[in-house]
Amino acid sequence: MYSFFNGRIIITKGDITEEKTEAIVNAANxxxxxxxxxxxxxHKKGGPQILEECKKLRKNQYxxxxxxxxxxxxxxxxxxxxxxxxxxxxxxxxxxxxxxxLIQCYYHSLKIARENNIxxxxxxxxxxxxxxxxxxxxxRLVAKFLENYIKNYNTPEIIKLxxxxxxxxxxxxxxxxxxxxxx
Ligand code: AR6
Numbered sequence: 001m002y003s004f005f006n007g008r009i010i011i012t013k014g015d016i017t018e019e020k021t022e023a024i025v026n027a028a029n030x031x032x033x034x035x036x037x038x039x040x041x042x043h044k045k046g047g048p049q050i051l052e053e054c055k056k057l058r059k060n061q062y063x064x065x066x067x068x069x070x071x072x073x074x075x076x077x078x079x080x081x082x083x084x085x086x087x088x089x090x091x092x093x094x095x096x097x098x099x100x101x102l103i104q105c106y107y108h109s110l111k112i113a114r115e116n117n118i119x120x121x122x123x124x125x126x127x128x129x130x131x132x133x134x135x136x137x138x139x140r141l142v143a144k145f146l147e148n149y150i151k152n153y154n155t156p157e158i159i160k161l162x163x164x165x166x167x168x169x170x171x172x173x174x175x176x177x178x179x180x181x182x183x
Contacts, residue, residue: 030065046077069104089127143176
């Protein structure tokens, strides 16, 4: 586990479904009906309540699906977290502006967290799995965005980035070039 910016950002290797932060972010797809990767793991461990709420959101707010870069919130069913914030990352090869879309995911997820008074949030590495976003490019973009974010906003107080493998975590550490703190 690595800490940065007076503990406001934490980077760790792990399974996001085990996270105890108030909210976890789901790398969903626009159907909000589940899938593989993080999405599959969250629905599997969280149970049917999450899908029920996603179905309602589709019906009432997003009949055509949640657009790329947007985010919605549901409860977290049986997970340790209280909320799941679902966002849709860009499909790298199909999105005309993948960098902007990826940052929109982080921006909108954090906005929903603030609106719900959420104090801690965990992100997976959005779009870097099935959606094929290059990991080093995502790391540079996300690091720059978050560094700027914490200068402008005091909440959520704690932002965790969860990497599924040590290699992915190392890429982020290298590309962010942030100064590590003692934990
Ligand atoms: N905890 C933390 N990170 C994980 C976990 C986990 N349990 N499982 C995978 N990762 P992906 P995407 C990492 O494919 O690229 C789904 O089918 C993984 O190693 O989950 O945004 C959705 O329904 C990778 O680095 O999300 C969509 O259709 C990162 O999480 C599509 O995949 C993201 O990988 C979304 O693709």
